[in-house]
Amino acid sequence: MTRIVWRVAFALVVLGIWQAAGSLWGDEWISRPTLVAARIVELARTGLAGHIATTLSEIALGLLIGVPLGTLTGILLGRTRLLSSLLRPVIVAANSVPIVALAPLLIMWFGLGLAPKIALVALVSYFLLFFNTYSGVTTIDDDLIDGLRLMGANRREILRKVVLPATMPWVLSGLKSALPYALIAATVGEMMLARDGLGFLVTQFAGQYDMTGVYAALVVLMILGVLIAELAARTEAWMLRWRTVAGE
Amino acid sequence: MIELAGVSKEFQTRGKRTRALDPVDISVSEHEFVALLGPSGCGKSTVLNMVAGLLAPTTGKVSYRGTPVAGPNGRVGYMTQKDTLLPWRTVADNVGIALELQCRAVTPAQRRERVAQALDLVGLTGFDAHFPAELSGGMRKRAALARMLVYEPETLLLDEPFGALDAQLKIVMHQELLRLTRLRGMTVLFVTHDLSEAIALADRILVFSGRPGHIRSSHAVPFGPDRDVLTVQFEPAFAALYQELWTELKPEIEAPEPRP
Numbered sequence A: 001m002t003r004i005v006w007r008v009a010f011a012l013v014v015l016g017i018w019q020a021a022g023s024l025w026g027d028e029w030i031s032r033p034t035l036v037a038a039r040i041v042e043l044a045r046t047g048l049a050g051h052i053a054t055t056l057s058e059i060a061l062g063l064l065i066g067v068p069l070g071t072l073t074g075i076l077l078g079r080t081r082l083l084s085s086l087l088r089p090v091i092v093a094a095n096s097v098p099i100v101a102l103a104p105l106l107i108m109w110f111g112l113g114l115a116p117k118i119a120l121v122a123l124v125s126y127f128l129l130f131f132n133t134y135s136g137v138t139t140i141d142d143d144l145i146d147g148l149r150l151m152g153a154n155r156r157e158i159l160r161k162v163v164l165p166a167t168m169p170w171v172l173s174g175l176k177s178a179l180p181y182a183l184i185a186a187t188v189g190e191m192m193l194a195r196d197g198l199g200f201l202v203t204q205f206a207g208q209y210d211m212t213g214v215y216a217a218l219v220v221l222m223i224l225g226v227l228i229a230e231l232a233a234r235t236e237a238w239m240l241r242w243r244t245v246a247g248e
Numbered sequence B: 001m002i003e004l005a006g007v008s009k010e011f012q013t014r015g016k017r018t019r020a021l022d023p024v025d026i027s028v029s030e031h032e033f034v035a036l037l038g039p040s041g042c043g044k045s046t047v048l049n050m051v052a053g054l055l056a057p058t059t060g061k062v063s064y065r066g067t068p069v070a071g072p073n074g075r076v077g078y079m080t081q082k083d084t085l086l087p088w089r090t091v092a093d094n095v096g097i098a099l100e101l102q103c104r105a106v107t108p109a110q111r112r113e114r115v116a117q118a119l120d121l122v123g124l125t126g127f128d129a130h131f132p133a134e135l136s137g138g139m140r141k142r143a144a145l146a147r148m149l150v151y152e153p154e155t156l157l158l159d160e161p162f163g164a165l166d167a168q169l170k171i172v173m174h175q176e177l178l179r180l181t182r183l184r185g186m187t188v189l190f191v192t193h194d195l196s197e198a199i200a201l202a203d204r205i206l207v208f209s210g211r212p213g214h215i216r217s218s219h220a221v222p223f224g225p226d227r228d229v230l231t232v233q234f235e236p237a238f239a240a241l242y243q244e245l246w247t248e249l250k251p252e253i254e255a256p257e258p259r260p
Helices: A002-025 A033-045 A048-079 A081-095 A099-110 A115-138 A142-150 A155-192 A198-207 A211-239 A241-247 B044-052 B091-095 B108-121 B137-149 B167-183 B195-201 B236-254
Strands: B002-013 B016-028 B033-037 B059-064 B076-079 B155-159 B187-192 B204-209 B214-220
Touching (some): A048 A115, A048 A211, A099 A115, A155 A198, B044 B187, B076 B137, B108 B137
Parallel strands (some): B033 B187, B076 B155, B155 B187
Antiparallel strands (some): B002 B016, B204 B214
């Protein structure tokens, strides 16, 4: 309880300094918390929800493509040595291209709508999920698999009862790190070329030298990021109850 | 029932071939309890791995009920020093896992019943909903034992299964193991470096020496199947056999480890 009080107090102090600095040197570059708050309220009345929905749906659809594909190739390559020696170098090479640099290419391919941003989110999450799942599959204790094989389990049963559950924590931690990156990817895509979305708001306001607008959009992005991270952490903790128990 | 004829094993590590096991001949008949006794690193575990079908011999032939072992041998239950319980499954789900497999499918009700029986057998009733990480080392061992017994394999391969247990618990586990294997007419290959354990449990003891491992001698244990693990220790025949085995193993233990 006291910790919360301290945190609130600290936040108020920071906001107070910002407010004071804004009043002292003028708000044209650094704006003021009160102005930003007023702008957020105003934006909320004029279609902020639509921008948030755009960004969130880009993230959701991108993850819906990237996460299953990354997990699947991770398991496939992790379990098949030949495939891994063939394809893993290709994936490693592809991953070393800074994803942001692909944005112009994707926009040319997919146009101005949601598609290029979805592709960007899908790519980012694909690589994160692939590498996590792959490490998970290749570090499974062989004794666990042998134990089940001696009971007479076939390949499918070993996959279902050992490989998948053992890889689960890795997939979840991949997902957890993919979420903030997905937000980055979607925003970057929107900043390049878009008609809506939070990234578009930032560039639009910046283009008009409207600092209060830029800060308002950034604050909304921050809140979104925190909520997403929190959601991911809670989901992971719930899915991995058996590991929390182990930590006690 | 289990036959190893001229079986040897070499391992390739970093380009160097090391011989883990010189050619050995072992024959185990049905319902027999055979202990493989020897210092660590003498190839005892390698023998078990080959009978289980997890390792192929470099030379010689391993056969089980007359057919050569190729690939995992589904008729054996294997328990190693390390328990291989799945950490994300509760004790009950771990113990019952063999009964979920297609090759031994039973109805969920039957599975629950047999799991409860097995847990009762090893004294873990009431711990069915715990995760392995919540159990002590000894309890995990017992859960692993229950998991192996629940599907009633005809042969048990045990690799120092009770190595990490304290002395009292070890005796309890010995009694349980002996009772169960006799009751169900199981065949057992038991690897240990503990002389008393070998004498207390086995019908026959094969003394290994290393390295590379080979069989030094074979000893019949003069106690019947209805022995009491606890009192048998005080019999003169126990002490005599202990002495005999110790004399054989002593040079092994005192000899400096050969540097690779």
